[in-house]
Amino acid sequence: MxxxxxxxxxxxxxxxxxxxxxxxxxxxxxxxxxxxxxxxxxxxxxxxxxxxxxxxxxxxxxxxxxxxxxxxxxxxxxxxxxxxxxxxxxxxxxVFYTGDNxxxxxxxxxxxxxxxxxxxxxxxxxxxxxxxxxxxxxxxxxxxxxxxxxxxxxxxxxSDQFQADALAKLVKHFGWTWIGAVRSDSDYGNNGMESFLHAAQKEGICVEYSESFYRTHPLSRIQRVADVIRRSTAVVIVAFTASTELRLLLEELTREPSPPRQWIGSESWVTNKDLLRFNICAGAVGFGIQKSVIPGLREFLLDLPPSKVAASPVLTEFWEKAFNCRLGKIAAIDESVCDGTEDIQTLQDPYTDxxxxxxxxxxxxxxxxxxxxxxxxxxxxxxxxxxxxxxxxxxxxxxxxxxxxxxxxxxxxxxxFDANGDPVATYELVNWQKSESGSIEMVTVGLYDSSLPDGREFLINKNLTWMDGGPHVPVSVCSDSCPPGTRKVLQKGKPICCYDCIPCPEGEISNTTDSPDCFPCPKEFWPNTKRDTCFPKPVEFISFDEVLGIVLAAFSVAGACLAITTAAVFFCHRTSPIVRANNSELSFLLLFSLTLCFLCSLTFIGTPSDWSCMLRHTAFGITFVLCISCVLGKTIVVLMAFRATLPGSNVMKWFGPPQQRMTVVSFTFIQVVICIIWLGFSPPFPMENLTIYKERIILECALGSAIGFWVVLGYIGLLAVFCFVLAVLARKLPDNFNEAKMITFSMLIFCAVWITFIPAYVSSPGKFTVAVEIFAILASSFGLILCIFAPKCYIILLKPEKNTKKHLMNKNQS
Missing domain, CATH: 3.40.50.2300 (Response regulator)
Known part of the structure; x- marks a missing residue:
């Protein structure tokens, strides 16, 4: 015109x-x-x-x-x-002009x-x-x-750049990470798919295959693309094709259907009603240009009188194809002539839709x-x-x-138009849904606006149906998601979406799905069994609330009560010969020190603190030296007493009660000095031991200076050995009741306990180190009180007839 x-x-x-x-x-x-x-x-x-x-x-x-x-x-x-x-x-x-203008x-x-x-x-x-x-x-x-x-x-x-970004976000929105891709082998398909693949890579989406074809390609090329779709494991297919190319592919797939596939379409074909006849695309989702209404257009399109149709070769061809007749021409044998009764109002065709x-x-x-x-x-x-x-x-x-x-x-x-000649990008989200009659209808289920902030571009306001006609989103992943507590390990030679799920190593967790790495818990925390949460490590020490602590505390108190009871018995019979004959002053001091030894084990039970850590080791060292000093004094008294019976001997005046007291005080004072030096330079202190057990914290007392601890222990051992040697020398002295024999047995038990204590202490883990130390204190203390005082109490309480001076002086009586 x-x-x-x-x-x-x-x-x-x-x-x-x-x-x-x-x-x-x-x-x-x-x-x-x-x-x-x-x-x-x-x-x-x-x-x-x-x-x-x-x-x-x-x-x-x-x-x-x-x-x-x-x-x-x-x-x-x-x-x-x-x-x-x-x-x-x-x-x-x-006219062709040859002039300047x-x-x-x-x-x-x-x-x-x-x-x-x-x-x-x-x-x-x-x-x-x-x-x-x-x-x-x-x-x-x-x-x-x-x-x-x-x-x-x-x-x-x-522009397809907006559509490619929108398609990638759509795929990501529904959780699909393993997809197939087909495209037209044209500028539209190749450039559009390139933009989509670039956007999909940013979203962490993997592509199993990417195939291209064109309508002028041989049929074998289209068949090859169809075979790739049939063999693939990806459930979702993103098709960036023109409608003419896709129609050829769908016709090929209809001949030999593939397993159900979820089609994601570009605007070029997903809004083309010509393709709604392909049931294999039921549930397809894609973006379309927003619907509109143009007043008067339908009437204009349907205003096709025969004269107007005959004047246009294109309209004539359209009319003849639509009504399968010849317009104003001699028809072939199998064709009819258009007689003017054809009604375009009743025509079901994209032209009239x-x-x-x-x-x-x-x-x-x-x-x-x-x-x-x-x-x-x-x-x-x-x-x-x-x-x-x-x-x-x-x-x-x-x-x-x-x-x-x-x-x-x-x-x-x-x-x-913007500076690039493009309009503002807005799309409708279109879903191909089956109607009650079984036909496929194009339903608008949402909107996409590229001008909105990230994460808010989609507005889905209707339910979608998928490839199987159901409401549940199909799953299309190369590997199932790794749950919390595991990490992803890529499979060799495959895309990043194909991976194995490996449990987090000991001491590490992952608290998100598909975590690429596990991370360690803080020092004071440990993973739960699922290894998806860090919990505070349980703090372990010997407490008064647990069975071990109760048993040890009970033996400690029982030992102290035994020592006090023994002292009471001795006090009540202090004038008896057997008490007087065995140096009652040192005996009472020994019983007092044993009571302290039993009670000092209680300082090893309970939550370690600065004061309890310093007290437990120093009290243990000083009370045991006091105890051994008393035993040593009694042993020396026995030796000196028999020396004094020899003619012309004046030994006892050199080791009378003042000298005995001085000996005990001197030996004890040395240990006190050692403990003061230890506390002054590097005292014991409470610490959280995180190395013995990875899954729990051992609350214990660090020695501070290991040398100080072993010097204290060594000094006790030195006195014990010295006392043992003297007791052995005095064990055969003639006497009806020779205390040296009992001291020998007690020192033998004492030395055996503490010799075995050393390897047990070094090798015991956690709180059992403290238990070994308490056991050694109690065992050696019970050994001393039972060996030295039990026989005396037996005679005092059960054999009073032997508790006489005559009996004690009768050397020939066994």
Whole structure:
């Protein structure tokens, strides 16, 4: 249609071009398209005509100006699209001017189209040299946003970069990490899939396979892609394809179905109603351009009287295919002639389906954007009245400049372009759901808005159904998630989504799902059995609340009571011969020291503190030296006593009671000095032992200075050995009751206990080290009191007839 300013249009009404054989002797004929008419693309082209007529009838936009159009079929091929681009760039003048100024009459101001990315790229490279703006309604390749290569390209549909990011986030949103990928072997598919794979990698998504194919490829290539899908383990397939390519793949898969697959679709095919007939895609999810309503469009599309159809070869072809008849021609034997009863109102075809206008609205907006740019170039607002001059000479470069600035709202839809010629990216989330009748319907279940913050782009407001028709999200992972308490270990030679789950090593935990590493608990903590939480380690020491502590405390108190009872018996019979004969003063002092020895073991039980740690070792060392000193004094007294019976001996005056007291005090004082030095330089202190047991804390007293401890212990041992030697020397002295024999037995027991104590103390773990030390104290203390005092108490209490001076002095009586 002619007009004051002409707008070009390029649509892929057919999908193949006729193969021509060139003999290079005659001029080649013009390219011809073959294949059946794409009803959807035909609707796009008719929508452009409708929009231009609506603008021409408008009193606000370009009043008094008539827009014309020139619409071409690109056959969805690059050669035809380039040929069309040159035709639209050359102008419409039938005369070729050789002067300096070429005529601009009839040259298109801008071009709407093409529908696919690859032809659009080729067209843009041609018309970009002439500064002719191109506004595509369906070319989504992210590469077209490059203004260095495509300076005149605009589009009303969002770039695939936004869609690729949205698809990656969609896959991540439903927890799929193991997917398959198929794409058209074109600029649209290859660039779109590249953007998606890059975004998917950032989201931690792995791709099992990535296959490409094109509709002109041999059938064997499509069959190979179908076989890859059938053999794959990935349940989810992301298809970045044009609808024509996917239709061929789905037809192949229908012949020999694969296991159920969850299809995730790009906008190019997921909103194409032609594909709803493939049941294997039930549950498909993808992004579509938002639905719209264009008043009057349906009536325009259905307004096809026979005269209008006959005047257009494309409409004629569409009519004949739709109603399977011949229009105004002699029909073949198996064909009928269109008799005029055909009713397009009853036709179920994408051409007549205006229930979900998506891409059609992109065509509508593209034409309006061009019209607004021309309006800004030729119209002026004078006294609130728009005046347009249709004789204004406008160049396409001027329209290009003004097109960058357009910002308007038409029919409730905002139209504007950013610096890359792209609109704001918003999508509907579309789900293919089976209806009660068994057919598949396209249902909008949510929205995606790229302008919203991360994590809030999705708004899902309806339930989705999946490949099996159920409400549960299918699982598509290479390996099941590793639960807390384990870590991921990658499988050799496989993607990062394929891994084994290894339990965390001892002392380490992981508290998140799919944790790549385990981390150790703090020193004072230890993992639970599941190794997903750190708990404080139990603190272990001998306490008065446990059985071991109660038993040891009971023996300690019992020993102290025994020593006190013995002292009471001795005190009550202090005038008896057996008490007087055995140095009652040293005996009472020995019983007192034994009482302290028994009681000092109580300092080893309970929570270690600074005072208890210092007290337990020093009290133990001093009381035992006091005890051994008393035994040593009694042994020396025995030896001296028998020496004193020899004629002319005056030994006892050198070892009387004052000397005995001095001996005990001197030996004890040395131990006190050793303990003071030990406490002054490096005293014992409480500590948490974390090395013996990894899973619990041993609360114990550190020795501070190990030398101090062993010097204290060594001094006790030295006195004990000395006492033992003297007792052995005195054991055969003639006497009815020789105390030296009992001292010998007690020292033998004492030395045996403490000799075995050393290896047991060194090798015992944890709190049992303290238990060994308490046992040694109690055992040696009981050995002393039983060996030295038990026989005396036996005679005092049970054999009083032997507790006489005569009996004691009778040396011949056994």
């Amino acid at each position: 002619h007009g004051d300013y002409v707008v070009g249009g390029v649509f892929a009404i057919h999908h193949y071009k006729q193969t021509a054989m060139y003999n290079y002797t005659t001029m080649p004929e013009p390219e011809k398209c073959t294949g059946r008419v794409d009803s959807r693309e035909l609707r796009f082209s008719r929508a452009m005509v409708f929009t231009i007529e609506e603008i021409n009838n408008s009193t606000e936009l370009l009043p008094g100006i008539k827009l014309g159009y020139q619409i071409h079929d690109s056959c969805s091929t690059v050669p035809v699209a380039v040929d069309v681009a040159f035709q639209l760039s050359n102008g419409l003048d039938p 070429c005529s601009q009459t009839g040259m298109v101001m801008a071009i709407v189209g093409e529908s696919a990315s690859t032809p659009s790229i080729s067209m843009s490279r041609v018309i970009g040299s002439f500064n002719i703006p191109q506004v595509s309604h369906f070319a989504t390749c992210a590469c077209l946003s490059d203004k260095q290569q495509y300076p005149t390209f605009f589009r009303t549909i969002p 205006t229930s979900q206008l998506r891409i059609t609205n992109m065509v509508y907006k593209a034409v309006y954007a061009i019209a607004h740019a021309i309006h800004d170039a030729v119209c002026q607002d004078i006294n609130s009245t728009v005046q347009c001059n249709k004789f204004t000479r406008v160049e396409s470069k001027q329209v290009l400049t003004l097109l960058k600035k357009v910002n308007f709202s038409q029919n409730g839809y905002d139209v504007s």
